[in-house]
Amino acid sequence: GAGVSQSPRYKVAKRGQDVALRCDPISGHVSLFWYQQALGQGPEFLTYFQNEAQLDKSGLPSDRFFAERPEGSVSTLKIQRTQQEDSAVYLCASSPREGPYEQYFGPGTRLTVT
Amino acid sequence: GENVEQHPSTLSVQEGDSAVIKCTYSDSASNYFPWYKQELGKRPQLIIDIRSNVGEKKDQRIAVTLNKTAKHFSLHITETQPEDSAVYFCAPSTSGGGADGLTFGKGTHLIIQP
Numbered sequence: 630g631a632g633v634s635q636s637p638r639y640k641v642a643k644r645g646q647d648v649a650l651r652c653d654p655i656s657g658h659v660s661l662f663w664y665q666q667a668l669g670q671g672p673e674f675l676t677y678f679q680n681e682a683q684l685d686k687s688g689l690p691s692d693r694f695f696a697e698r699p700e701g702s703v704s705t706l707k708i709q710r711t712q713q714e715d716s717a718v719y720l721c722a723s724s725p726r727e728g729p730y731e732q733y734f735g736p737g738t739r740l741t742v743t
Numbered sequence: 744g745e746n747v748e749q750h751p752s753t754l755s756v757q758e759g760d761s762a763v764i765k766c767t768y769s770d771s772a773s774n775y776f777p778w779y780k781q782e783l784g785k786r787p788q789l790i791i792d793i794r795s796n797v798g799e800k801k802d803q804r805i806a807v808t809l810n811k812t813a814k815h816f817s818l819h820i821t822e823t824q825p826e827d828s829a830v831y832f833c834a835p836s837t838s839g840g841g842a843d844g845l846t847f848g849k850g851t852h853l854i855i856q857p
Contacts, residue, residue: 662844671832672787674844688844720786731777732845734786 631655633735635721641741642711650706650738652721660724662732663696663706667717675719678704711742745770749833749848757856762823764851766833767815775836776809776816777845782829790831791818820853828855 634653642648654661660679664672665688674688680701689696693711698704708715718739722732746769756762766776777792793800793807793816800807804823809816816835820827830852834845 664844669850671834671847671850672845674846677844685844731789731792734788736786 633721633723633733635719635735635738637738638736639739639741641743644712644742646711647707647709648711648740650708650719650740652704652706652723652735654702654704654721654723655725655733656702657725658723658733659701659726660732661698661704662722662724663704664720664722665690665717666720666737672720675706708740711740713742716740716742745773745835745837745846747833747835747846747848749831749851751851752849753852753854755854755856756823758823758825760823762818762820762827762853764818764831764833764853765815766817766835766848768833768835769814770835770837771811771814772837773814773835775838776807777834777836778807778818779832779834779847780829781832781850787832823853823855825855825857828853 636651662677663675666672676696677685678698681698693709695707718737720737721735724730724732748767750765774795779787780790781787791805791807793809804821806819830850832850833848
């Protein structure tokens with residue numbers, strides 16, 4: 630079946646612009662996660678949804694970052710007034726339910742802020 | 744929060760030899776211990792995981808061992824092959840990986856020398 634997909638795959642934004650990154654999880658997966666991966670680093674947790682509820686947003690670096698999953702399926706990560714330090718790969722992952730289950734990652738969106 | 748350290752940061756082995764990567768963590772409540780493999784420019788993919796009620800798990804050339812007392816777990820790869828070259832991340836979790844974001848280590852770059 631189809632895996633996790635993300636769009637766009639690459640995004641170049643001028644500093645100060647707003648961007649929206651989309652994640653399509655595996656159909657039926659309850660849990661959805663966003664991570665930020667800087668070059669040469671491990672992924673860092675941003676936020677977590679269980680269905681449409683955002684249960685943890687402790688990893689969002691500032692109030693310029695906002696995520697939503699209104700119908701419990703597709704999710705969007707929005708970054709307002711982008712800054713150069715926002716340049717990274719943004720990874721989305723989904724998991725079938727709560728508990729000790731594998732997280733399935735999407736290919737990521739590489740954001741470059743110039 | 745969880746503090747995670749991986750050692751070594753880079754590991755170079757001859758093809759056919761074994762490789763061992765160690766991950767130490769701080770939260771004694773951690774109960775799920777996955778290893779992810781990430782090839783250059785690709786998404787992280789789970790290669791093996793273990794839960795806290797098991798001390799060792801093996802899948803063909805890959806094994807994970809867990810020492811909960813000492814708070815570390817290790818990835819073992821035997822008979823290494825060129826396709827094993829990648830960055831490997833550990834990501835211990837306190838709630839099992841499905842309900843909480845994973846805390847990734849900084850990664851180990853494994854290089855298989857022909």
